[in-house]
Amino acid sequence: MFGALLVAGIVHGLIIGLAALAVTLVFGIARFPNAAAGDTMTAGAYAGLLAHQASGSLALAGGAAVAASGAVSLLGYLLVFRPLARRPVASLLVAAIGVAFVIRAVLGLIFGHQQQVFQVPLAWPIEFMGLRIPPMDITLATVAACALAAAFGVLHLTSIGRQMRAVADDPDLARVSGIRPLRVMIALWLLAGAAAGIAGLMLGVKTVVSPEMGWEGLLTAFAAAILGGIGSPAGAVLAGLLLGIAQEVSTPYVGFTYKIALAFVVMLAVLLVRPRGLFGRMEGVR
Amino acid sequence: MTITRRLALGAAAGTLALPNVVRAQAETFRIGALNPITGAGSPYGTGMQRMIQAAVEAINSAGGVNGRRIEVFAEDTQTSPQAAVLAAKKLIEVNRVRAILGTWSSGVSLAVIPLTNEADILLMHTSGAPALSTPPANAKNFGYRYQATNDRFGRAFAEIAVREGFRRPATMAFNNASGIGNTDGFRRAWAAKGNQNGEHVVYEPNQPSYRAELLRVLSTRPDVIVMGSFLPDTTIILREWFQTGTPVKWIIPAWAANPQLVQALGPAVTNGIIAVDSVSNEGAEAFTAYDAAYRRAMNQPGASNVYAAMTWDMANTLALAIEQSKSFETGVINAAIRQVANPPGEAVSSFAAGKAAIAAGRKINYEGASSVLDFDEFGDVTPDFGVFFIENGQFNRRYVVKI
Numbered sequence: 001m002f003g004a005l006l007v008a009g010i011v012h013g014l015i016i017g018l019a020a021l022a023v024t025l026v027f028g029i030a031r032f033p034n035a036a037a038g039d040t041m042t043a044g045a046y047a048g049l050l051a052h053q054a055s056g057s058l059a060l061a062g063g064a065a066v067a068a069s070g071a072v073s074l075l076g077y078l079l080v081f082r083p084l085a086r087r088p089v090a091s092l093l094v095a096a097i098g099v100a101f102v103i104r105a106v107l108g109l110i111f112g113h114q115q116q117v118f119q120v121p122l123a124w125p126i127e128f129m130g131l132r133i134p135p136m137d138i139t140l141a142t143v144a145a146c147a148l149a150a151a152f153g154v155l156h157l158t159s160i161g162r163q164m165r166a167v168a169d170d171p172d173l174a175r176v177s178g179i180r181p182l183r184v185m186i187a188l189w190l191l192a193g194a195a196a197g198i199a200g201l202m203l204g205v206k207t208v209v210s211p212e213m214g215w216e217g218l219l220t221a222f223a224a225a226i227l228g229g230i231g232s233p234a235g236a237v238l239a240g241l242l243l244g245i246a247q248e249v250s251t252p253y254v255g256f257t258y259k260i261a262l263a264f265v266v267m268l269a270v271l272l273v274r275p276r277g278l279f280g281r282m283e284g285v286r
Numbered sequence: 287m288t289i290t291r292r293l294a295l296g297a298a299a300g301t302l303a304l305p306n307v308v309r310a311q312a313e314t315f316r317i318g319a320l321n322p323i324t325g326a327g328s329p330y331g332t333g334m335q336r337m338i339q340a341a342v343e344a345i346n347s348a349g350g351v352n353g354r355r356i357e358v359f360a361e362d363t364q365t366s367p368q369a370a371v372l373a374a375k376k377l378i379e380v381n382r383v384r385a386i387l388g389t390w391s392s393g394v395s396l397a398v399i400p401l402t403n404e405a406d407i408l409l410m411h412t413s414g415a416p417a418l419s420t421p422p423a424n425a426k427n428f429g430y431r432y433q434a435t436n437d438r439f440g441r442a443f444a445e446i447a448v449r450e451g452f453r454r455p456a457t458m459a460f461n462n463a464s465g466i467g468n469t470d471g472f473r474r475a476w477a478a479k480g481n482q483n484g485e486h487v488v489y490e491p492n493q494p495s496y497r498a499e500l501l502r503v504l505s506t507r508p509d510v511i512v513m514g515s516f517l518p519d520t521t522i523i524l525r526e527w528f529q530t531g532t533p534v535k536w537i538i539p540a541w542a543a544n545p546q547l548v549q550a551l552g553p554a555v556t557n558g559i560i561a562v563d564s565v566s567n568e569g570a571e572a573f574t575a576y577d578a579a580y581r582r583a584m585n586q587p588g589a590s591n592v593y594a595a596m597t598w599d600m601a602n603t604l605a606l607a608i609e610q611s612k613s614f615e616t617g618v619i620n621a622a623i624r625q626v627a628n629p630p631g632e633a634v635s636s637f638a639a640g641k642a643a644i645a646a647g648r649k650i651n652y653e654g655a656s657s658v659l660d661f662d663e664f665g666d667v668t669p670d671f672g673v674f675f676i677e678n679g680q681f682n683r684r685y686v687v688k689i
């Protein structure tokens with residue numbers, strides 16, 4: 001049973017981690033908590049759903065989710081967050097909540113509020129070293145791993161990634177060094193949107209797709225972003241995994257009702273011992 | 287003539303000076319239709335709201351209540367207590383409604399009823415939570431339940447489990463008053479029959495996985511799992527269960543085990559599930575009228591939405607009670623509800639017939655579209671329960687259980 005819960009926890013944790021990555025990237029570079037990240041996930045889930053219904057291919061669904069979430073995210077930046085740049089964090093947070101409402105309302109109008117599901121074939125679990133793993137979990141974990149590899153590849157191996165990390169480190173210094181902020185911001189919002197899109201797709205495949213799904217998962221994503229050390233991509237992913245595994249594995253012992261509370265107890269405990277989170281400060285993006 | 291601000295103000299003030307009668311002609315009896323248009327109740331909410339409006343239309347064309355037209359203000363609960371409280375506040379404080387009709391889920395009704403009590407108005411709902419019967423929620427006896435309590439659902443589940451020959455039932459409940467009400471009702475009734483209860487798990491909403499919960503229950507090797515659940519969580523749980531490859535039967539309330547569940551999971555996963563719902567009063571004249579109205583408004587048979595039959599009955603019982611009480615005061619109307627709905631009396635199936643009988647001085651007994659609608663001391667009704675077996679994606683009603 002422990003093994004089965006560990007597997008469930010890892011997949012759960014990867015979803016949280018990807019969502020937290022979207023939150024923490026924006027926090028590190030644009031410097032405000034993006035409350036619209038959850039609904040960007042939802043947009044990705046619906047785009048993936050449409051592509052999956054049309055083609056039956058999970059890979060195409062992934063592509064559609066990334067494209068749609070990236071577009072929604074970028075649009076949010078160009079229409080709302082860019083005009084509001086350099087305003088107080090509180091204004092941006094409230095604006096982000098507004099953007100979240102708009103995305104949710106539009107999705108509700110287009111798709112209705114009834115739940116929809118990915119019609120994926122249901123298969124019996126694969127026995128692996130005494131562990132029973134559902135094949136879909138393996139697929140989803142692979143998808144998440146590829147997405148994470150791509151995201152970190154962009155951050156660490158490309159010029160635009162280096163520029164993003166430079167802006168995260170010190171925006172003014174980056175500017176005087178000749179880094180063009182607009183390009184960096186566009187890349188940032190596309191990357192954050194893409195991560196949210198994959199998270200939304202995974203959540204949608206595992207559960208049901210509804211306009212509220214992303215918003216309801218947002219709190220855990222924030223918890224993971226804080227736990228990982230705000231602005232630290234690696235920290236966010238690790239913290240997401242930690243929270244997911246902690247929730248699943250501990251429940252037989254603490255009771256199912258306290259599953260959600262447990263994630264926050266873990267967060268409190270870590271922050272009491274290590275207020276910077278797992279991976280330190282803003283410069284974590286470096 | 288130009289209308290100056292002073293002139294407009296003067297004219298507005300002038301209307302106040304008109305005799306009462308002139309203003310009273312425009313006065314209506316205002317009610318709120320507060321239904322789950324979005325969220326988990328969305329498969330039912332729109333139909334519920336339309337049937338309040340359709341019933342009120344019929345009432346108004348029969349001359350209204352006590353000479354007043356009924357006016358409906360529609361709002362969406364979003365199947366969420368927070369949104370429902372805001373909407374109820376708006377209905378009470380801005381629209382000044384005198385009754386709220388059609389809250390669906392227990393969490394919503396439990397959140398709204400303190401507001402209606404405070405405002406001294408009636409709340410008619412379709413929620414199952416047993417707590418809605420008694421104080422503090424129903425301290426003023428202004429709450430009326432047109433659906434069976436979750437406890438009664440649980441008792442029906444126990445009857446079905448006996449009839450189907452199950453020996454080792456486990457229970458899983460969504461962590462709210464409704465979910466736990468179902469499983470508690472079952473466990474009490476099951477124990478009262480001298481049986482042993484199995485594993486019981488209460489789970490949280492909006493989880494990406496229910497594998498831990500499911501594995502705990504399945505490890506006790508039950509022959510049936512009795513659910514107190516809703517559609518999204520049931521979808522996820524059944525999908526994960528099917529992937530474990532463990533054979534087990536399910537008894538699930540029909541608001542969760544509905545055609546959308548079959549659509550989501552396919553006939554293979556859902557085959558053999560026993561879905562239980564209260565059944566509408568399908569042989570009754572009131573049901574025929576409701577069915578016609580529902581087909582007109584929704585283009586679907588009335589039997590597809592038991593809750594819409596309930597809201598249809600809400601509008602009719604309320605209107606008849608106003609007619610009976612010759613008053614617009616909540617306390618007096620409240621006292622008349624059982625008079626018009628419960629026996630003895632002349633059985634009537636529409637507002638127009640009831641109004642005529644009341645005018646002739648006869649005691650009436652409204653027989654509703656949703657049930658015979660006889661309220662007990664708590665404002666609860668006892669409908670019968672239909673037992674549906676899902677077979678190849680079809681819902682086949684095998685029998686009806688009375689409790």
